[in-house]
Amino acid sequence: MQPKFETIIDYCRSKNIQLTNQRSLIIRIIANTPNQLTANEILIDLQKVNPKANRMTIHRALEFLIDAGLIHKIAFNHTYKLCAHLYCKHDHHCQILICQKCGNQTEIHNLQITGALLEISRTHNFKLANPVEITGSCAKCQTEEIL
Amino acid sequence: MQPKFETIIDYCRSKNIQLTNQRSLIIRIIANTPNQLTANEILIDLQKVNPKANRMTIHRALEFLIDAGLIHKIAFNHTYKLCAHLYCKHDHHCQILICQKCGNQTEIHNLQITGALLEISRTHNFKLANPVEITGSCAKCQTEEIL
DNA sequence: TGATATAATGTTACAATGTAACATTATATC
DNA sequence: GATATAATGTTACATTGTAACATTATATCA
Numbered sequence: 109m110q111p112k113f114e115t116i117i118d119y120c121r122s123k124n125i126q127l128t129n130q131r132s133l134i135i136r137i138i139a140n141t142p143n144q145l146t147a148n149e150i151l152i153d154l155q156k157v158n159p160k161a162n163r164m165t166i167h168r169a170l171e172f173l174i175d176a177g178l179i180h181k182i183a184f185n186h187t188y189k190l191c192a193h194l195y196c197k198h199d200h201h202c203q204i205l206i207c208q209k210c211g212n213q214t215e216i217h218n219l220q221i222t223g224a225l226l227e228i229s230r231t232h233n234f235k236l237a238n239p240v241e242i243t244g245s246c247a248k249c250q251t252e253e254i255l
Numbered sequence: 256m257q258p259k260f261e262t263i264i265d266y267c268r269s270k271n272i273q274l275t276n277q278r279s280l281i282i283r284i285i286a287n288t289p290n291q292l293t294a295n296e297i298l299i300d301l302q303k304v305n306p307k308a309n310r311m312t313i314h315r316a317l318e319f320l321i322d323a324g325l326i327h328k329i330a331f332n333h334t335y336k337l338c339a340h341l342y343c344k345h346d347h348h349c350q351i352l353i354c355q356k357c358g359n360q361t362e363i364h365n366l367q368i369t370g371a372l373l374e375i376s377r378t379h380n381f382k383l384a385n386p387v388e389i390t391g392s393c394a395k396c397q398t399e400e401i402l
Numbered sequence: 403t404g405a406t407a408t409a410a411t412g413t414t415a416c417a418a419t420g421t422a423a424c425a426t427t428a429t430a431t432c
Numbered sequence: 433g434a435t436a437t438a439a440t441g442t443t444a445c446a447t448t449g450t451a452a453c454a455t456t457a458t459a460t461c462a
Contacts, residue, residue, distance in 0.1 A: 128428095128439070147419070160441065167420065168440075183330040183388070186419060205381050214379070220371035225389065228365060233394035234352050241330070241388045242372065247380035275410065275457090294448070307412065314449065315411075333448060 110190045113139040116178060119194045125176045133157055134169045135190075138179055144187035144213050180204065184241050185211045201225055202239045207246035209253075214246075215239070257337045260286040263325065266341045272323045280304055281316045282337075285326055291334035291360050327351065331388050332358045348372055349386045354393035356400075361393075362386070 111119075113136050120127050127135070137153045138145060147166050154161045170188055173179045180189050184206050192202070192215040201222045205214040221240065229236050245253070258266075260283045267274045274282070284300045285292060294313050301308045317335055320326045326335050331353050339349070339362040348369045352361040368387065376383050392400070 126438090130440075162441075162443095163420075164442080165440070205375070205379060207381075208384055216375065216379075218371050218375060220374070221368055224365050224367035224371070227367070228352070228363065228389070229391075232352060232361070232363075233397070234354075234389075235392040235397055236389070237355055237391040242375070242381075242383070243330075244376075244384040245382040250380070250382055273409090277411075309412075309414095310449075311413080312411070 110139065110142070110192050111194055116190075116194065120176070120178075123176075125178075130154075130158065130161075130165065131169050131172060134166065135173060135178060138173075138188060138190050144182060144185070144189040144211065146185075146187050150188065180215075180239050182206060182213060182241060184208075184243055187211065187213075189213055189215075191215070201236065204239050204241055205246070206241055206243045207249055208243055209245055209249040212246060257286065257289070257339050258341055263337075263341065267323070267325075270323075272325075277301075277305065277308075277312065278316050278319060281313065282320060282325060285320075285335060285337050291329060291332070291336040291358065293332075293334050297335065327362075327386050329353060329360060329386075329388060331355075331390055334358065334360075336360055336362075338362070348383065351386050351388055352393070353388055353390045354396055355390050356392055356396040359393060 116135055116139060117127065117132070119125075133154060134150060137150055147163070147170065150170075151161060151163065151166045154166065158165075170179070170181070174181055174188075178191060178194070180191055180202075181187075182189065182204060201217070203216050203218055203221055205216060206212075225236055225240070228234060263282055263286060264274065264279070266272075280301060281297060284297055294310070294317065297317075298308060298310065298313045301313065305312075317326070317328070321328055321335075324338065325341070326337055328335055329351060348364070350363050350365055350368055352363060354360075372383055372387070375381060
């Protein structure tokens with residue numbers, strides 16, 4: 109389960125994350141969807157409320173929300189999804205399982221991977237950023253392939 | 256160090272991987288470049304030899320080469336790079352450190368991560384595919400940021 | 403060898419994602 | 433209320449990738 113919209117608002121207030129009206133609308137769209145969304149899908153939803161919104165509107169807001177640690181950008185299929193936790197920026201590492209077929213994503217927190225990442229971070233002097241993207245086929249799509 | 260062009264040709268012959276003339280030209284371009292390349296950069300190089308080549312030419316060849324396990328597609332910055340080993344398809348797992356700033360990539364083989372991935376693969380019934388993309392800032396770019 | 407099937411490549415047009423540059427509007431601060 | 437700063441609107445464009453169909457090369461077999 110991902111955080112509820114109200115929880116996010118409270119979190120932002122406590123952390124002094126400046127949510128304008130537009131950013132609130134966008135994070136609400138993302139929070140109310142269990143699956144990942146493309147920028148364009150978010151845009152279509154936003155335009156129901158703000159017809160003036162266009163591609164730039166979305167991308168600027170997304171950049172802000174990513175920086176604030178509220179959402180993840182998934183490079184593999186150009187989608188955006190609410191972080192399953194409200195601590196993405198500083199306090200934890202996560203990995204995302206992405207199905208190549210249906211695109212669905214599952215956020216996980218694997219201690220072994222996190223440990224190895226921190227070790228790599230030291231030995232390679234590499235400063236970690238985004239979630240780690242792990243691609244493959246989910247259980248559902250594997251089953252469908254056989255049928 | 257990545258494999259030499261001649262080594263790749265030998266490998267393909269031994270594995271019955273059908274390298275047409277065009278595919279050879281493309282894999283040579285990739286093999287002769289130490290860094291990752293975008294599809295367009297490859298195209299510009301290819302056009303010096305085959306002026307008829309266009310975007311489709313490249314993408315079809317890249318798809319073939321990825322399926323054959325010879326190159327990696329990096330979703331993060333839309334680039335392609337020779338696999339540091341010639342076994343990508345079936346026999347090993349690798350991770351790629353990608354610098355968000357300069358885009359450079361380092362292929363690694365971390366046993367802890369591979370072990371954890373195999374475990375995840377079992378517990379989530381998730382069939383692993385591509386290399387795992389790990390993004391952040393490389394040592395060089397971190398230094399430049401301070402200066 | 404020549405007919406025929408299959409694989410590869412060429413060609414055109416288009417869709418999707420994202421950014422640059424500049425104008426306008428809202429918000430905060432003095 | 434004047435002014436600076438942040439946010440948003442607007443337009444035009446760059447990049448990456450794919451769909452659909454035509455043509456050419458390659459393999460296979462009678």
